[in-house]
Structures are given as C-alpha cells and as structure tokens.
Amino acid sequence: MQPLLLLATLTVLVGVTLTVPAKEKRVHHQRDLSDHAHDDSDGYKYDHEAFLGKEEAKTFDQLSPEESKERLGKIVSRIDGDxxxxxxxxxxxxxxxxxQRKYIEENVDKHWKEYDQNKDGKIAWEEYKNTTYGYYLGEEFDDVDDKTSYKSMLKRDERRFKVADRDGDLIATRQEFTAFLHPEDYDHMKDVIIQETMEDIDKNGDGKIGLEEYIGDMFTPDDGESEPDWVLTEKKHFTEIRDMNKDGFLDASEVAQWILPGEIDHADNEAKHLILETDTDKDEKISKKEILANWNMFVGSQATNYGEDLTRRHDEL
Incomplete structure (x- = not known):
C-alpha cells in the first residue's frame, strides 16, 4: 500500500446548498512543489509540476513532443530576464x-465566485459556511452517517477562518481568504496548522502523538502485508529526530519543528537540481540548448506519459 500523503495540498470544499463537503484532511504543512515523489528514476512529474505549476503541467501532458518543446523554448526566453x-x-x-504563487492565485480565483454570494468582493463566514454546509446546518447533520465528523469539520473551518480574519469582522478580504485556504504561507496561521495536525494524528486525544499514531497516519497495512522499507525509516526518524526530548511522544512544539521547518526552500532546491542535471558544460547556468536537450525533465507530453506507462508496466511484470 502506498503511503497516504500527509503533506497534501488543501482541496477546497466547494459545495452548493445540497452538497455535503467530502471528508478529508485539511492540514497544511509547508507546501512542497508537487504531491508526487521527487524520484527521477520514476519519471519527472515532480519536476514538471515544480517548473510549470500543477495546472499547466496537465496541459503539457496533452501536447505532442514537438508542441511541448516549442512552448518550452518560449518559456526559457521569458525566464532569461537579462x-x-x-x-x-x-x-x-x-x-x-x-x-507556485500563480498556482495559489489560480486556486483562490477558482473558488472565489462560489463563496462570494453577494458579489461584494469579500467573503463572509456566513457565506462560506452556508455554501459549504448549507443544507445540513438546520438539520444538525442528521442526514449524514458520521455527523460527528462534519460537526468537527465545521468547527475547525470556523476556527481557521477566524484566525485568518485579522480584523475580526468575520468578513474575509482576498488576502485573508487566501490565508484561510493556504495557511502554510502565513506566519500568523502557524499555530492553527499545528493544532489541526495534532487533532488529525492524535487519535486517543491525549494531547501528544505516539509512534503508532505517527505511523498509522501514513501507512495502514493490508492483511498480511509486511512493512515497506520507508516505514522502518520513518520509525527511525520518529525516534532519532522528531522526538527531540526522547519521551516517546511528539508534543506540539516537536510537531512544529517537524511540519514547519522554516529553513527549507523547495524552489531553491529544485532550481539547483534542474541545473545540476542539465548543465552539461558545468558553467553553473543552463542555455536554451541544454534545456531543450533535456526537455522531458522540464515539461511533459503525450510521449513522456507513454514512456512512463511502458516503464511502469514493465516493472509490474
């Protein structure tokens, strides 16, 4: 079984008056550039989303190799500022x-009209609540199988909304709504990120995270399935790195060190990686020729998808 990605990017719950929001984690850790594993031996999907953004990467996946390389050449000219x-x-x-900033802006744009019901250029908590949960609010979620979970989701949404709402008027400006949707990018949202993480992983509610809870959040074995190597690695990380005071648990401060390591700059790391892999003359910069010679690392196409599918099928034989 593949690990459940705890570091998932928030999928906003867009509802209409007859729609219950999907039950899902809405915890934000420091956002990576892609939800895909950064493993070049298994394709370049991480690099594609990092370089293009998630939505644009999907567009390139539908192009022919010729179209993809042509568009990449135009992008390179834009990147070359001097x-x-x-x-x-x-x-x-x-x-x-x-x-990455454009991805956030597009994500906010995508949902703004759904929530700004009175079209005043702001989103009140009542607008968000009624759009997302509306039909079931008066019924106290009695029509939902697991109404406790939905009540908890509503409570958490309200708490996060109030933290994002800096002036306390329960009406979100665009920036405040962006902080609500993407709290990992705002310092004043860090405490609520940590609180939500603790709530999601701390299953027994004792205010701390044990090793079993830590692993259980990422991996649940099927019957008879042995633990993969990465689980053993995570157990070692828990004991040797995450659990800083060596008491066998993670408290809120240790969770903060885990999920909000401020020194990581994923964009910087990715830029270094792309240059290292494509800078054939080792002058610490890359020409358009070098980039186009490695075009499939930067962008996808129907051809690269086909190649990855062939590799995957071969590995499964």
Whole structure:
C-alpha cells in the first residue's frame, strides 16, 4: 500500500446548498512543489509540476513532443530576464517561485465566485459556511452517517477562518481568504496548522502523538502485508529526530519543528537540481540548448506519459 500523503495540498470544499463537503484532511504543512515523489528514476512529474505549476503541467501532458518543446523554448526566453542567453540559478529560482504563487492565485480565483454570494468582493463566514454546509446546518447533520465528523469539520473551518480574519469582522478580504485556504504561507496561521495536525494524528486525544499514531497516519497495512522499507525509516526518524526530548511522544512544539521547518526552500532546491542535471558544460547556468536537450525533465507530453506507462508496466511484470 502506498503511503497516504500527509503533506497534501488543501482541496477546497466547494459545495452548493445540497452538497455535503467530502471528508478529508485539511492540514497544511509547508507546501512542497508537487504531491508526487521527487524520484527521477520514476519519471519527472515532480519536476514538471515544480517548473510549470500543477495546472499547466496537465496541459503539457496533452501536447505532442514537438508542441511541448516549442512552448518550452518560449518559456526559457521569458525566464532569461537579462537576455544573456542563459538561465541562471537566480532566474530559475524566481521562475519556480512565480509559478507556485500563480498556482495559489489560480486556486483562490477558482473558488472565489462560489463563496462570494453577494458579489461584494469579500467573503463572509456566513457565506462560506452556508455554501459549504448549507443544507445540513438546520438539520444538525442528521442526514449524514458520521455527523460527528462534519460537526468537527465545521468547527475547525470556523476556527481557521477566524484566525485568518485579522480584523475580526468575520468578513474575509482576498488576502485573508487566501490565508484561510493556504495557511502554510502565513506566519500568523502557524499555530492553527499545528493544532489541526495534532487533532488529525492524535487519535486517543491525549494531547501528544505516539509512534503508532505517527505511523498509522501514513501507512495502514493490508492483511498480511509486511512493512515497506520507508516505514522502518520513518520509525527511525520518529525516534532519532522528531522526538527531540526522547519521551516517546511528539508534543506540539516537536510537531512544529517537524511540519514547519522554516529553513527549507523547495524552489531553491529544485532550481539547483534542474541545473545540476542539465548543465552539461558545468558553467553553473543552463542555455536554451541544454534545456531543450533535456526537455522531458522540464515539461511533459503525450510521449513522456507513454514512456512512463511502458516503464511502469514493465516493472509490474
């Protein structure tokens, strides 16, 4: 069984008056550039989403190799800000950060109209609550099988909304609503991220996370299934790294160190990675020629998807 990705990016719950929101985790850790594993031996989907953004990466997946390379060439010209014919680490780093910011903006745009019911350019808590949970609010979720979970979700949404709402008027501006949807990008939202993480993993409600809870959140074996190597590695990380005071549990401060390691710059790491892999003349910058020679690392196409499918089928034989 594949690990359940705890570091998942928030999927906003868009509802209409007859729709109950899907039950899902809505915990934000520091956001990575992609939900895919960063393993070049298993394809370049992580690099594609990091370089293009998630939505644009899907578009490139539908293109022919020729179209994909042509569009990549135009992107390279945009990245080369000083027009010296090369893409430097700084230029590539800035581009990747730009694409990630654009993803957030597009995500907020996607849902804004759904929630701004009175079209006043703001989203009140009542608008969000009624759009997401509306039909069932008056029924106290009596029509839902697991109404306790939905009541808990509503309570958590309200708590997060109030933290994002800096002026306390229960009406979110665009920036406040962005903080609500993407709390990992805002310092004042860190405490609520930690609180939600603790609530999701601390199954027995004792205010701390044991090893069994830590592993159980990421991996639940099927009958007779042995633990994969990565589980053993995570157990070691829990004992040797996560549990800083060696009491056998993670408290809130230790969870904060785990999920909000501020020194990590994923965009910087990805820029270094792409340059290292494609800088054939080792001048610490990459030309358009070098990029296009490794085009499938930067962007996808129907051809790269086909190749990955063939590899996957071969591995399964």
């Amino acid at each position: 027009k010296d014919g090369f893409v430097s680490h700084v230029e590539l780093h800035n581009w990747i950060k730009h694409r």
